[in-house]
Each structure stands twice: as C-alpha cells, then as structure tokens.
Amino acid sequence: MQHAREFDAERLGVLRATGLLEAGRSPSLDRLTGLAARLIGAPVALVSLVDAERQRFASACGLDGELDETRETPLTHSFCRHVVEERRPLIVEDARADERLRGNPAVAEYDAIAYAGFPLRSPDGHVLGSFCVLDTRPHRWTEDQLATLADLAAAAESEIALRLANREQELAAARMQAVLDSAQDAYVAIADDGRVIAWNAAAERLFGYSAAEARGRSVTELIIPERYHAMHESGLARVRATGRSQLTGQRLQLAAIDRSGREFQAEMTVQLSQEQDELVFHAFLHDITDRMVALAELERRGQELDDEHTFLQALLDSLDAGVAACDSDGRLTFFNRALRELHGRDATRGETEETWAQAYDLYAPDGRTRLRPEEVPLARAYAGEAVRGQHLVVQTATGPRRFVSNARPIDAADGRRLGAVVAMHDITEAHRAEELRRARHKVAQVLSEATSAEQAAVRVVAAITDALGWLCGEYWQVDEHRRRIDRVSSHTRAGRDLHRFSGEWPLSFVRGAGLPGLTWKRGADVWSIVEPDRLLAGGRIEVAREYGVRTAIGVPVRSGRRVVGVLAFFLDDELAHDPDVVAMLDAVCAHLGRFVERRRAEDLTLALASARRDFDRVVGQLNDYVWTVEVRPDGRTRSVYASPNGLGVFGGTLPTGGDLNATLRGLVHPEDRADFVAFHEAIAAGGDSEIECRVVGFDGVTRWVWTRATARRDGDRLYVDGISTNVTERREVAEQREQQVEQLRELDRMKDELAAVVIHELRNPVGVIRGYAEMLLDNPKLDDLARRHVAVVDRTVLHLQRLVDDLLDLARLDAGHISIEPLPMPADRLLRDVVDNHRPGAYGKNLIVHEELDPDLPVLGDAQRLRQALDNLLSNAIKYTPEGGTIRVVAGRRDGAAVIEISDTGIGIPPEQYPHLFSRFFRASNATRDGIKGTGLGLAVTKAIVDAHEGEVSARPAPGGGTTFTVTLPLRSEPGRIGRPGQTSSSCGASVSTDATGRTARSDQSATGTPTATRIAATTSENW
Secondary structure: OOOOOOOOOHHOOOOHOOOOOOOOHHHHHHHHHHHHHHHHOEEEEEEEEEEOOOEEEEEEEEOOOOHHHEEEEEHHHHHHHHHHHHHHOEEEHHHHHHOOOOOOOOHHHOOOOEEEEEEOOOOOOOOOEEEEEEEEOOOOHEEEHHHHHHHHHHHHHHHHHHHHHHHHHHHHHHHHHHHHHOOOOEEEEEOOOOEEEEEOHHHHHHHOHHHHHHOOOOOOHHHHHHHHHHHHHHHHHHHHHHOOOEEEEOOOEEEEEEOOOOEEEEEEEEEEEEOOOOOEEEEEEEEEEEHHHHHHHHHHHHHHHHHHHHHHHHHHOOOOOEEEEEOOOOOOEEEEEHHHHHHOOOOOOOOOOOHHHHOOOOOOOOOOOOOOOOHHHHHHOOOOOOEEEEEEEEOOOOOEEEEEEEEEEEEOOOOOOOEEEEEEEEOOOHHHHHHHHHHHHHHHHHHOOOOOOOHHHHHHHHHHHHHHOOOOOEEOOOEOOOOOOOEEEEEEEEOOOHHHHHHOOOOEOOOOOOOHHHHHHHHHOEEEEOOOOOOOOOOHHHHHHOOOOEEEEEEEEEOEEEEEEEEEEEEEOOOOOOHHHHHHHHHHHHHHHHHHHHHHHHHHHHHHHHHHHHHHHHHOOOOEEEEEEEEEOOOOEEEEEEEEOOOHHHOOOOOOOOOOHHHHHHHEEEHHHHHHHHHHHHHHHHOEEEEEEEEEOOOOOOOEEEEEEEEEOOOOOEEOOOOOOEEEHHHHHHHHHHHHHHHHHHHHHHHHHHHHHHHEEEEHHHHHHHHHHHHHHHHHOHHHHHHHHHHHHHHHHHHHHHHHHHHHHHHHHOOOOOOOOOOOEEHHHHHHHHHHHHHHHHHHOEEEEEEEOOOHHHHHHHHHHHHHHHHHHHHHHHHHOOOOOOOEEEEEEEEEEEEEEEEEEOOOHHHHHHHOOOOOOOOHHHHOOOOOOOOOHHHHHHHHHHHHHEEEEEEEOOOOEEEEEEEEEEEEEOOOOOOOOOOOEOOOEEEEEEOOOOOEEEEEEEEOOOHHHHHHOOOOOOOO
16 A cells, blocks of 8 residues: 655655665664663664665664665565654554554564654654664553653654755755856955965956966956055955955956956955855956946937937826827836826736726726726737727726727837837717717607606606616606605616516605605705615615615606606716706706696596596496485485486486485385485485485385485585495395304304314324333333334324324313313413423524523413413424524513513514414414424414413514514412303312213323323424
C-alpha cells in the first residue's frame, strides 16, 4: 500500500540532500543510537530513513549478520514508514497485536516485536524517517524511556539539520562562483587595505588585467585615475576606522581607467561584509559610456515630449467633449477634464477593456443594460473598428447622462497599433427635450382619438410611460363621494413583468395615504427618490423593493380647483427632479382634466338615458310590481308610476285613477285588513314600513303578497316608493322546510344516540384485545419477533382505544350525558402537572417551555376533564412545533376570570380556517399537506369540556408565527355545580348519567378497566 507522504517529491529531495542515504557510518549518529540502546535497555536502536523504495539505516546499534552489512530493508519490512505517513510517534508494545503491523514481514523475519519510534524532521518540517528502538519481545515502554528517546531523536534531528546546512553552504559557494564567472558586470573583491582579492572574467575584459595579475595589487593603482588616488585612499582609511561605509548598497557613477590608460565612466555597486574579522568590499562595475550618451539624447527628446504633452493636455482639457485613450496594450491611460468631471475621478491607469463598463458605469441606450466589454466604443476602436455615433448612457452620482461616441484606432505608419481614442459628446438635454416632445405629441394624439374619459386617462398613462421609458404608470380617480382615490388603470413598460406590483386587483387610498393620496392632498406634484414606506403603501412596499422601484412621481389632474385624479409613475432608476418633465406632465394633466370632465358629463348624460331605458326594460321583465304614489294631505293616494306587470301579483291591472289606497284595501283579505290600515298609516306619517298579507286578486285567486314602501318628501309633497311581490310559493316552501327541519332534527338525535351506543360497545372488544396483548407481552417464553408483533398490536389498540374514547366523549357531550365533578382546585398546580408530564416530549424535540403561572388562581372544575383538555392543547403545541422552537404557558386573572394561554412557534393555521378549528374531524390544510397524522377530534373534545365548565376556548395566530390557544374559566366563588342540566354525580367521584333510553353509563373507567382519571393526554389535539 503506497502512502502519499512517502512519495512526496519535496520530502525525497530533502532526504537526498542530507547525503545520509549513500554515506557510510556516521560517528555522531552512532553515538546517539548506542546511547539509546544503553539508556532504554533495548537490543536495537536505529536512525531509519525512508525513501521511495527502501528503508535505510543511517546509524544502527545492535544489528547483526546481513542486516548489519546492508543497513537497509525494503519498505514492506518498515515500521518507520508509518511514522513518516502519520507524522507522529509510533509506540507499539507488541506488533503482533497491532492492526497496522501484525502483517509486516519484519515481525517474522527479524523478530521485531516491540517498537518505539519518534519522527526525524528536517528544518522545513518534512519527516525523513524515525529515531527508534526495537525489542524481540513485548516491551511496555515507560514514560522515562519515551522521554529519553524523544530527546535523543531531537539530537539526531539537530545532526541532520547541520548536515543539510553544510551541504547547502557548499552548493551556495559553487553556485556563487558560477554566477560571478558568467556575470556581465565586472566583480572585484577588495580587502580593507585596498588589495584585490577576487577578480572575475568580466573584470579582465573591462580593465585588461588577468585575475592573476590583479590579485594582491592595490585597486587604486589598477582602476582609479591618478587625480582621485588620495580621495580613494582616504575613503578606505575612514571605513577601516569606523567599520562602515556610506556608499554601501548605492549605485555610484565614477571615472575608471583601464590597462591602456583609457578613462571611461563606470557604474559601481558596493557591498561591505565582515569575513574572519576583516572588512571586505564587493564591487560590481560596468562601462556606461554609451548609456551616458544615450541618456543625454533621451533627456533632450524627453523635454520635447513633455512640451508636446503639456500642449496636448491643455488642448484636450479645453474641449467640452469627453476624451479617453488607451495604449498599445489596450490599457486605459488618459481622461481629459470633461471625463474627469463626469466620473468624479481620473482614469485608473492599466485598466483593460474587461473592466471599463463596470468601473465607469457604461450602459446601453436603454440605461439599464450594462455594455459588454466588446461593446465599449474605446474597445471597439482598439480592435480596429472606426466607431461613429454610438449612443450610450453613463450612470453618474447626479443621475444618468446620455452621450454620442466617436472612436478610432491609433496606428503607426508601419501598421503597429499604438492605442485608441474616443470622444464622447453629451446629448442628455437634447435627448430629454426630444423625449418630452414625443410624449406631448403622443398625448395629443391619444386625446384626439379617445371616445371616453376613462379611455383617455388610460391611454395617456400608457403613452407617457412608453415615450419616456419609465417602469410603470397608473391613473387614479377620486370617487364621487371624495372619500378615497381608486386605481383605474396600470401600464407596465414592455418586457417587464410587474404583475405583483401593478396587478388588476382593486386598490384604493384615503386622502394623504400613498403616492396618489399624498398628491391628492397636496394638490401639487410629488417627486421622490423612493424610500417606499410612505409612498408605496397598500401592501406593495416589499414588491417595489424586489422590482427595484427607485423614483416615484405623482401629478394631480384638476377640474378647476378640485383634484379629480392623479397620474402616478414609477421608475427603476434614480431620476432627479426635472422642471421640464414636471411642466410637461402639468400641461398633460390640465388637458386631461378638461377632457375628463367634459367626457364625464357626456358619459353621465348617456348613462342616465341608458339607465332609464334599462330600468323600464328590467321592471317589465320582473314578476314584482314596482310603484310610486303621492300621499295627499287628506290621506288619499294618487298613482305616479306603476309597472305594467301587476297580473302575477293582483290577478289583473290596478287602475291608476282614483284613490289607490281604497282600491287596495278592497282587495286585502278581511283577516289582514287591520294590518294593512296600520301599514298605510305608517307610510302616510312619512316613515318606512313593510307588510305581508293575503290579497284576493281580480281573478278571484288568493295570494300572499309582500309589500315594502319608503316615504320621501319633495318640497311639500310626500311620495312613497314601493315594491309588491307574490310570495305565495315562498310561504308554502317555508312551511314544508319547517316540517323537513323537524324531521332532520329527529334523525340527527337518533344518529347521535346510535353512534354513542356503537362507540360504547366498541370499547369492550378493544379492551379484550389489549388485555390479551398485555398477557402475551408478560409471557417470558415469547421470542423477540413475536414480542415486536404483539407490541405493534398493543400500540395500535391503544390508539384505537383513544379514538373510541374521544368519540364516546363527543357523543356524551352532544347528548348531555357526560358529567363534570366540580371541586375547588388551584389551576396553577394542575397546569404545572400537565407541563411536567409533557416536558420529556418537548425536550426530545429541543423545545423551550416557558411557564408564567399565577400562584393564586382558584377555579371550580373537574380536574380529570380539565387535565384532558389542557393535555390536548399542550401536546398539540409540541407536535406541531419544529425542533428548536418555543412554547409558552401563561395563566393569570383577566376581567374576573382565570385565563390560560398556550402559545407555540409551530406551523400555524391558515387564517381562513380558524372558524372551523373546533369542528370534529376538521384538520388544517397545512398539517394535511405536511403529512402529519391526526383524527381531528382533540380540539372538539377540548371545546366540549371547556363549554361544560361554562368557559370559553379560542385560537388566534401567535406573534411571530405559530398559534395561541386561550382557555377562559370562571374563578371559584360560591360552592356550586358546573355542568349541563340533567347531569348527576356520585359521592365516590364516579360520574353517572342516564341517556335517552334509560340506560346508565359510567365514566370512571374505560372498557379495559383502566381508570380514566389516570389517563394523561389520552387524546392529542389533531385538528391541525
């Protein structure tokens, strides 16, 4: 098996650098292994090095035979390879019992039984092998022995580090000499007395002296012009006196002389070092005559270029157009003044085309799509394209600016690409003016083509939104009662889906609320860089953030001084207040206001005429008789309006002439005439009234007629508007329905009694099954498989028993047969017991249970039944709260009652399902969807128990999620009886009731003989 660290190339390189793999015996290491063998008492001590193919013993004590001669083994026989791989000591008392070593051939071939080895690390941390001891029998290594072995291993590491350092020094010296011999610069080493002690080949070429001729001579005589001899010698003397030189590390320019006497300019770098208590100068020199000539020429040309650059910079900075350039590598090099002011900073030199659009906020003409790198005009020009008239948008700190760009490459005469340049002309104001002109033209066209007020408003909003490229536009209209402002239409920019922001659902605001309401209240335009909490009310705040709404504009539509509507616009970029845009919108709103009012008047006129025609047509189709009469001061009535369809109500047509009241009184059945007179007197007094009486029609048929009338005054005249309807069939249906309802009540009662009997009878077989299951579980001869099967039966029967108990409780409560044994009791103690019983289940789900219980909370109740109800609620909270949640149990006084609240942070209940929560078999949709099992009986049982205690139970969403159940119970006052009429109790605490058949039922124990009072949380509330 190969290990990655054994074959690490860097580790193997360090190992070879030690020279120990091929070296002979190492006396220093042999002393350490011998010392280890003596101090530890092991027969063998080794310095073992592990390379890619073998294990090499750099030192060994105690080896014999062939192993002592070869001093190496294959890796298959190595214990030390585990030290290398794991990088930590390996201590083994008996290799035959060690999982890693028991199969190693060294155990059998070399009798290697006990082993203790410590890693040998190089200075850079590589594990090269181990310092180890071996024993031919099991050996319990003591702490002192291991500490001694660790110290000797550290000493061996030091020896290896010394060998590595010495090898490195030898290699460094050889490399240095090779570098010096191949260097282009002359190298001269000088002793502190000025004698040359080293002279390389470049020095021979530069000065004309061979190394043999130069060594030992004064450097002053060899290379320093005679006029500088005294200065040079005084400098050497100063260095000898102080031990330091001010010229160290500097590039010096000096005059030098060669063997022929030629004087030339040389550049020299000097380093000073201390070697064997002597100062040595290391000087590197080279001839810079040609460079000096070239430098003078460069300085002249550089001055010319600086002058030209200053002139060009001033020229470009004077331009209003922005100018930018890149170099031959396509890296940005220049911005003129106009671009620096636009971006608020100078060009970042070295930036490539990949980052220009991102760094300088360059966008396509739509202002929202960032330019791709290859679309940037300067990048296109650098690629060789001549760019003319490219439109782009720059997003600046003061808002978007629009430009037309022209760009071209800069090429040398020989075709080399020197770079590229771009000029950007600001057309923001011209573009804005053109946009506004198009918007006005489009609005004028819309108003000329519109056929209704609503159509005009809707189309104007759409025209402005599209023409200006805004995100969304809406038209809001003040209602006729001027109580609210309603959204009439919403238009979204093409290509954007804003249905959750601008959907078709109705949306209204009161005066001052939201952008429309605030614009209505102010009667002036509202322009805001949106912080959406105020201007985006109506449930649209979060959606606006999601869609990126940044600017909101509201403009009132007036008719005279009155605001009749509002144009609202939303933008997905920050647009500063623009007076030209506001002026355009104000003008549009003025035209729209006049148009809306004119069209509204026309529409109302047409609608009124149409409504009259529709009313007459509808009334003509009705079976009802619609009428209006005038009541004169003498009590007589005159017909003002009568629908033509009186046949179905009066069996003919009522005469419109004469006293209509007298005509009707003659048709009313004699037994109902007194009621009709009272009806007539009530409406004659100016009130509203209705009557249902029998009328003998013109055709001789008696009908039941319902009449409703409303009086109104118009000046001195009293008018009565009324409607008369033939309700004969309804009366007959109502009588039949009453009979059917009574029959259904009787059937429901019989069903409940039958269910109670059947459920009660189910308890006996369930009890028998559970009893036999318990007997089987107690049988010691039952094998494990059978016991598991019986346990499943027992759990299933227990669940069935609980379900039967719940159904029986509900049947008894509905039939009034369940008893409540009220006794004075402290509610806090009962609650504490319930919480303690459920605490293990809560802890099992890592739930936190908080209790806040009033210690003085006396109630009058049945402890067993109240415990059952509270068990249901608390188990409910635990069951539907995810792990890590919180449950709060609070009990106290409120409004003269005991109030118990159980809150959780669970999955909650959909709001529309709260009214059904306490219905039997009802389960919340989210619980069903999540696959949480339940029967939907627990909360129905709980409500029945609380109702029997003359209390109340309710549910509501808990703050922050989850559900809060509230149980309200009367506080204990005078001793008395809590329960429903007809319930009785026995002195021994067992509840006895009599059902409708005269049979008695006990509720003190279940069918299995288990007392009900001891059953805790028998039914969990599973309505969720």
